[in-house]
Amino acid sequence: MKKWFVLLFVALLGGGGYYVWSGLEKGAEVAGDYEVESLTPEGVRQGLRSSDLKTRLDAVAQLEKLDPPARQAALLEALEAPVAPARLTAVTELAKGFASEADVVARLLSVAKEDPDDDVREAAFSALEKSGDPRVLTLACEVLTATETGLSLKLQAASTLDRLTGRQTAADLEGKLEEAEMAADEIGMSWDEWIGAHRDGLVWDPENGRFVPKE
Numbered sequence: 001m002k003k004w005f006v007l008l009f010v011a012l013l014g015g016g017g018y019y020v021w022s023g024l025e026k027g028a029e030v031a032g033d034y035e036v037e038s039l040t041p042e043g044v045r046q047g048l049r050s051s052d053l054k055t056r057l058d059a060v061a062q063l064e065k066l067d068p069p070a071r072q073a074a075l076l077e078a079l080e081a082p083v084a085p086a087r088l089t090a091v092t093e094l095a096k097g098f099a100s101e102a103d104v105v106a107r108l109l110s111v112a113k114e115d116p117d118d119d120v121r122e123a124a125f126s127a128l129e130k131s132g133d134p135r136v137l138t139l140a141c142e143v144l145t146a147t148e149t150g151l152s153l154k155l156q157a158a159s160t161l162d163r164l165t166g167r168q169t170a171a172d173l174e175g176k177l178e179e180a181e182m183a184a185d186e187i188g189m190s191w192d193e194w195i196g197a198h199r200d201g202l203v204w205d206p207e208n209g210r211f212v213p214k215e
Helices: 003-014 017-031 043-045 053-061 068-078 084-097 102-114 116-129 135-145 151-165 172-200
Strands: 201-205 210-213
Touching: 043 053, 043 068, 053 084, 068 084, 068 102, 084 102, 084 116, 102 116, 102 135, 116 135, 116 151, 135 151, 151 172, 172 201
Parallel strands: none
Antiparallel strands: 201 210
């Protein structure tokens, strides 16, 4: 199996930034002498839920061993996997061939609303854009107005609403997020310089609960 083939599948399995990076790192480790392990249909189903990268690669590469109904069922089952990369893989594969199926739409709506991993939730929103289901609009609006939702997911929800309605509302939010990230980077570099210059001259003051200069 060629290395580029492995890396391509790793990117699919990774989806978001962290998973792409970690997937490529792990993919590089197994790419040298990579051989796809032949799996039974049941092995494919189990492999989609695996926490092991190579096992998931093998399962995705052999999804066609399952007929469409069995494939859909296996991917829906993988949405309950304990590891986020496996759930992300399931969302990605469901979007390819089952995005408008009623059972799939219902599950993706739940994932987009409740999955504990933001990358998985963002992928679910992206998949739902192909469904034509108006509930996507309501859910995206709920995400935008939820106080506990992270800004990256809010941006995904706004972008989904824009793409599904033709409006243009997310660009301003995206610009503000980029400005905030740049500001955070600048603060981080400033603190890095300050700590490098002052750390050895600081002692803990338990009475005030902070570090203070040595006397």
